Amino acid sequence: MLIDGDFRPAWWLPGAHLQTLAPTLMRRRPPIPLGRQRLELPDGDFIDLDWAPPQPGPRVILFHGLEGSSRSPYAGGLMRRLHDQGFQALTMHFRGCSGEPNRLPRSYFAGDTGDMAWLVDHLLRQEPTRPVAAIGVSLGGNALLKWLGETGPDNPLAAAVAISVPFDLDRSARRMEQGLSRFYQWYLVGRLKRSALRKCRLMPMPLDCAALPRLRTFREFDDAVTAPLHGFAGVDDYYSRCSCRPYLRRIQRPTLILHARDDPFMTPETVPTPDELSPSIRLELSRAGGHVGFVEGVGRYWPERRIGDWLGEIL
Structure with a gap:
């Protein structure tokens, strides 16, 4: 309803x-x-x-x-x-x-x-x-x-x-690259990068830690970090499999x-x-x-x- x-x-x-x-x-x-x-x-x-x-x-x-x-x-x-x-x-x-x-x-x-x-x-x-x-x-x-x-x-x-x-998730990530919403993306991606860099200093990580400072958008971060860390083929695979919208009919x-x-x-x-x-x-x-x-x-x-x-x- x-x-x-x-x-x-x-x-x-x-x-x-x-x-x-x-x-x-x-x-x-x-x-x-x-x-x-x-x-x-x-x-x-x-x-x-x-x-x-x-x-x-x-x-x-x-x-x-x-x-x-x-x-x-x-x-x-x-x-x-x-x-x-x-x-x-x-x-x-x-x-x-x-x-x-x-x-x-x-x-x-x-x-x-x-x-x-x-x-x-x-x-x-x-x-x-x-x-x-x-x-x-x-x-x-x-x-x-x-x-x-x-x-x-x-x-x-x-x-x-x-x-x-x-x-x-895909539409949401693309929306965050537009207008004033880019401010929220800058803030949140910055926090995600700091968390990932801190772990890079603590343990071996299966990703390119040197590339983290260059990531600017959710799509870039999720493709370089979230997807490989959690078994997804890339950002599009991650967004497709993890968006809740297709699951709503089954609740x-x-x-x-x-x-x-x-x-x-x-x-x-x-x-x-x-x-x-x-x-x-x-x-x-x-x-x-x-x-x-x-x-x-x-x-x-x-x-x-x-x-x-x-x-x-x-x-």
Whole structure:
């Protein structure tokens, strides 16, 4: 189902770029203490979890966006809202995103569903009767939706939410090479290169580390780094196999997707059409909101309100 979202932007933050940048520049992290837990993975690597204080309700995992963490502007607000509603909230850091490089040359990518599947299985083995839901933001949302589609009726989640998802990775990458969106690309590709260079100093890497400073776009970085590190033939193979859009019809768990038509990380054509959505999906498409912005007013953010209400009904 595709419907109009009820988000209305703050009058003093018009436009996609102000909505996108305002939370990063203005938002303070809500005062919620987090506890760190490290889990050892079967391949010898690790993932770090940040847990909100204990609550008795269903567990809700936050999968952050590209180069994000539990310290991302949206993460603290979502964790606070979930905690206040009685959910047990936690953030799973993708490999290398918790402040410490991971142990293996591989990192994480937009279709990286293995670690999230392993974590959910781990949590359900601990407490089989306690439901687990998940929220994926941007890149994390793409991976979450892909996993839901891959597993269909066998997916173990009770519910899922995705925010500002790059449904078509190729179109999204090309959009980032245009206009003011090049600023976001410059910033994020810069962070990706710094992370990769740091690992080059720590361990042998199966890529040309000397070429990293010359990479300027997402397509260049993903072709030179992401694809070879994770078993893809090149950037086009990676984008084709990891975009979540072809998987949406197969999703069979209650799923809410929040998205803005003016998201500067992608074009309007990136958004799936109603016939591409399974009956389990509710895609709420707002006219404005930018990329993971959705500022309604001072200290008020649409995803926190909407996700809190929806998960409260579903769970």
